[in-house]
Amino acid sequence: xxxxxxxxxxxxxxxxxxxxxxxxxxxxxxxxxxxxxxxxxxxxxxxxxxxxxxxxxxxxxxxxxxxxxxxxxxxxxxxxxxxxxxxxxxxxxxxxxxxxxxxxxxxxxxxxxxxxxxxxxxxxxxxxxxxxxxxxxxxxxxxxxxxxxxxxxxxxxxxxxxxxxxxxxxxxxxxxxxxxxxxxxxxxxxxxxxxxxxxxxxxxxxxxxxxxxxxxxxxxxxxxxxxxxxxxxxxxxxxxxxxxxxxxxxxxxxxxxxxxxxxxxxxxxx
Amino acid sequence: xxxxxxxxxxxxxxxxxxxxxxxxxxxxxxxxxxxxxxxxxxxxxxxxxxxxxxxxxxxxxxxxxxxxxxxxxxxxxxxxxxxxxxxxxxxxxxxxxxxxxxxxxxxxxxxxxxxxxxxxxxxxxxxxxxxxxxxxxxxxxxxxxxxxxxxxxxxxxxxxxxxxxxxxxxxxxxxxxxxxxxxxxxxxxxxxxxxxxxxxxxxxxxxxxxxxxxxxxxxxxxxxxxxxxxxxxxxxxxxxxxxxxxxxxxxxxxxxxxxxxxxxxxxxxxxxxxxxxxxxxxxxxxxxxxxxxxxxxxxxxxxxxxxxx
Numbered sequence: 238x239x240x241x242x243x244x245x246x247x248x249x250x251x252x253x254x255x256x257x258x259x260x261x262x263x264x265x266x267x268x269x270x271x272x273x274x275x276x277x278x279x280x281x282x283x284x285x286x287x288x289x290x291x292x293x294x295x296x297x298x299x300x301x302x303x304x305x306x307x308x309x310x311x312x313x314x315x316x317x318x319x320x321x322x323x324x325x326x327x328x329x330x331x332x333x334x335x336x337x338x339x340x341x342x343x344x345x346x347x348x349x350x351x352x353x354x355x356x357x358x359x360x361x362x363x364x365x366x367x368x369x370x371x372x373x374x375x376x377x378x379x380x381x382x383x384x385x386x387x388x389x390x391x392x393x394x395x396x397x398x399x400x401x402x403x404x405x406x407x408x409x410x411x412x413x414x415x416x417x418x419x420x421x422x423x424x425x426x427x428x429x430x431x432x433x434x435x436x437x438x439x440x441x442x443x444x445x446x447x448x449x450x451x452x453x454x455x456x457x458x459x460x461x462x463x464x465x466x467x468x469x470x471x472x473x474x475x476x477x478x479x480x481x482x483x484x485x486x487x488x489x490x491x492x493x494x495x496x497x498x499x500x501x502x503x504x505x506x507x
Numbered sequence: 508x509x510x511x512x513x514x515x516x517x518x519x520x521x522x523x524x525x526x527x528x529x530x531x532x533x534x535x536x537x538x539x540x541x542x543x544x545x546x547x548x549x550x551x552x553x554x555x556x557x558x559x560x561x562x563x564x565x566x567x568x569x570x571x572x573x574x575x576x577x578x579x580x581x582x583x584x585x586x587x588x589x590x591x592x593x594x595x596x597x598x599x600x601x602x603x604x605x606x607x608x609x610x611x612x613x614x615x616x617x618x619x620x621x622x623x624x625x626x627x628x629x630x631x632x633x634x635x636x637x638x639x640x641x642x643x644x645x646x647x648x649x650x651x652x653x654x655x656x657x658x659x660x661x662x663x664x665x666x667x668x669x670x671x672x673x674x675x676x677x678x679x680x681x682x683x684x685x686x687x688x689x690x691x692x693x694x695x696x697x698x699x700x701x702x703x704x705x706x707x708x709x710x711x712x713x714x715x716x717x718x719x720x721x722x723x724x725x726x727x728x729x730x731x732x733x734x735x736x737x738x739x740x741x742x743x744x745x746x747x748x749x750x751x752x753x754x755x756x757x758x759x760x761x762x763x764x765x766x767x768x769x770x771x772x773x774x775x776x777x778x779x780x781x782x783x784x785x786x787x788x789x790x791x792x793x794x795x796x797x798x799x800x801x802x803x804x805x806x807x808x809x810x811x812x813x814x815x816x
Contacts, residue, residue, distance in 0.1 A: 290695070316697030329692055331685040333755055338681050347697035350678040382755070398696075 238438045239266040239406055244288055244298035245462075258284040260462040261298070266406075271432055271439040275449045275481065276459035277488065282442045283324075285459070286410050289440065291315040303405040317347025320399030322392065322412040329395030332384030336375060336394065339383055340364050343398030367397055371427065389420025393427055400431045407432065409441040413448070421445075425452070446478035456481075460488055512653040514776040518769030519660045520721045521740065525748070525768040526671060526761065527574075527714035528741030533760070534675075535687040535707050540596030541581045542715045542741060544603030545574040546734035549716025550723035551607045554616040557724075563624040567720045574716025575709040577603060582705030607731050614731045616723075623724035628659035656725065663721065664765060667714070672761050683707050684757075715741075736789040739796050744768035746799040 246259040258281045266272055276282040288295050289302070291312035299308045302318050323329050330339050341355045341364075361379070369376040371393050375386070383391060392412060399407060409428065413421035425448060432439050443449050449456055456473050458466035458481075466484060468476055524546060531539035549570035556566035577599055584595035608614065632655030633640075641648050674680045685693045686703040693700055715737070723729040748767025752759045775792075779785060 311699075312694045313697050313699045316695055319695075321695045323691070323695075328689070329695070331688040331692055333688050334681065334685055339685075341678070342681055342685055342693070342696055345678055345696070350682050350698065352674070352677045352679055355676055355678045355681045 238268040238270075238303060239264070239289065239440070240299075240301040241265070241285075241289070242299045242301075244285075244295045244300065246284060246288060246293065246295050250296075258462055259288060259295070262459075262462070262464060263298075264457065264464065266438055266440065268438055269436045270455055271437075271441065271453040272455045272457060273449050273453040274440065274442045274457050274459060275444075275446070277485065279461075280459040281462040282459045283410055284462075286408050286440060286442055289406070290319055290321055290408055314347075318405040319408055320346070320402075320404030320406070321408045322395050322399050322410065324411040324414050326388035326392040326395070326415055329398065330383045330391050333382055335380050335382055336368070336386075337361055337364055337379040339394065340368075340398060340401065343401040346398075346402050346404075367401075368394075371397065387420070389416050389423060392416060392420070392424050396424065396427055396431065400435060400437065403435050403437070405438065407437045407439040409439065409443075411442050411444055414444050428452075446481045449481055450476050450478045458484060509650055509653050510776070512649070512657050514772050515769060516653075516657045516660050516725060517722070518772035519657070519664045519765070520718055520725060521772065522664055522744065522765040522768035523667060523714050523718035523721065524737060525741045525744035525764045526668065527711040527718065528738060529745050529748075529760070529764045530671075530711035530714065531708055532742060533687075533745060534684055535704060535711075537585070537592050537687075537704065537708060538596070539578070539581060539708055539711060540593060540738055541577055541599045541603070541708070541712055542596075542738045543734045543736070544600035544607070545577045545712040545716045546719035546722070546737045547607045547729070547731060548577055548603050548610075548734075549574050549719030550729035550733060551610040551616070551719075551731075552716070553720035554618055554723050554729035555610050555612075557618060557621050557623060558616060563622060563627060563724065567624065567717060567724075570720035571713045571717045574719075575713040577716070578709035578712030579705050581712070582708035585708075586701035586704050604731070611729060611731065616729045618724060618727050618729070623727075624659060624663075624721065625656050625724050625727075628655045631655065632658075660721065660725070667717070668761050668765060671714075672758055675757060736792065739789070739792050740771075741768075743792055743796050743799070744771050746796065747771050750799075 241262060241264040244259055244262045248256045248258055262281070262285060274282045274285065287293065289300060291307070291310055291314070294309065299306060301307065302315070307315050307318070321329070331342070334342070337356055341360060344360060364379060365376045368379065373390055373393060375390060375394070383394065386394070396412070413424050416424060429452070431437065439453070441453065454469070454473060456468040456476060457464055465488070524542065527542060531537045552573045553566040553570040556569055557563055561569070581595045581599045584590045584598060585592050590598070629652045632651050636642065636651050639651060641650055642654070643649070675684060682693060682698045683703050683706065686698065686700045686707070690700050693703070719734065722733065744767040745764050746767070747770055748763035748765070749760065751766050751770070752763035754760070775788065778791070783791065
């Protein structure tokens with residue numbers, strides 16, 4: 238479904254602020270799989286998601302999605318295939334538009350937009366059904382501006398918008414990190430529902446070891462722009478949050494070892 | 508009375524300009540200076556076409572189209588060539604000055620002996636009133652000519668305002684509003700935001716040029732300098748309109764912008780009547796917009812300080 242081949246990206250290349258965010262990442266996702274990505278800060282996990290979404294074009298490598306090579310496609314063109322939920326609950330909705338207007342924008346994701354009336358009666362009917370399934374009482378507030386809602390409500394709506402038309406790939410970028418624990422649980426429950434119902438191929442970045450252990454059928458750990466662990470099948474099912482924390486500790490020690498070893502070598506030879 | 512009607516008429520005509528400024532400044536948060544040039548562009552195109560015998564309606568529509576082209580140029584400079592939004596507008600506005608002179612062939616085109624929307628609506632009114640030149644309105648003697656022009660302008664503004672409202676609620680219009688609101692989101696939903704900005708600034712300048720075309724027909728001439736300071740004028744109207752209606756619902760803000768334009772024109776008329784020199788008008792307008800921009804900040808700070816105390 239998604240094939241990432243040797244993707245590399247360097248930001249601010251040629252300046253003192255040069256950052257090698259992705260160093261030859263390859264990853265293949267089977268249709269219907271739910272892959273969790275974890276990693277330290279700056280490991281490149283969000284960058285990988287943005288590379289797939291087309292926020293920037295990669296320096297090297299290819300990205301194929303649903304049988305199409307999308308490496309050079311601009312972001313808005315890839316939206317035809319991809320549904321996205323962002324970390325910031327304010328990023329996924331348009332605050333001054335109403336709930337129903339936002340949803341009607343999502344109902345045309347990746348399609349042409351003409352002078353057709355935006356809020357058709359049949360569409361508003363379906364909105365009421367879908368929004369009432371969020372159990373937030375928003376179905377009676379379809380005409381209020383989204384800016385007046387809480388972060389959790391906005392994130393739940395963003396998830397609904399991203400999956401309104403079944404996307405070939407769903408990208409979740411730490412989509413509960415900015416929410417209070419209760420809203421986060423709710424959004425995670427909604428995510429599980431929709432992914433299972435529509436058999437969505439999903440790529441999800443998370444900071445929560447609990448989410449990483451309990452969700453998905455495959456887990457990838459990134460460090461310094463590379464994939465360092467790939468847990469699948471039974472191995473993934475056995476993982477507990479403590480195991481993941483232990484892996485992080487390993488990475489941290491390896492780093493320290495690198496630095497102290499370098500220091501020692503420098504002392505001896507320079 | 509005739510002065511009051513004239514004030515309302517100009518207020519309504521300039522409300523189209525205010526709607527244009529509303530689209531660029533408020534919907535797209537795009538500070539578009541092109542408007543100063545496209546007011547004159549609309550006037551120049553309409554006047555020149557009418558002098559050459561084109562019907563006033565067609566000439567006004569052509570002005571709208573010309574404004575759209577100017578706006579599309581600004582939008583393209585901004586999106587395609589990544590030129591700062593203000594500078595894009597300044598570049599197009601400056602070049603429009605020469606273009607307008609070329610269109611008119613001189614710096615001023617009089618429309619005194621030409622059929623315009625104003626003369627047409629007068630003719631219709633005179634026919635309707637069976638030749639009477641004045642009528643009685645609640646004790647005031649009102650000239651049929653003045654009233655007919657006001658009615659015609661009011662009709663045009665109502666129609667265009669309603670069209671704008673309907674357009675902004677179509678799929679395309681909603682995508683445009685969301686582009687100004689949250690670019691990241693609208694890209695993720697598959698909309699080419701650059702195209703939306705080009706199109707939005709084009710429509711904005713279409714409205715501004717139409718306003719210029721109507722203004723030329725009302726005052727009976729097109730002049731190359733008539734656009735100076737018009738952006739600030741439009742902005743003042745938008746700000747007053749927002750203060751008047753207070754909400755950010757689409758329909759009410761459009762109505763508010765029109766009301767703001769008329770009210771601002773009334774204020775100006777009163778100030779001129781009280782002895783304000785017309786030379787100071789633009790200075791006062793700019794000062795007004797300055798105050799309107801900083802007063803909310805000032806109040807917020809003050810409120811914070813009170814909350815902390």
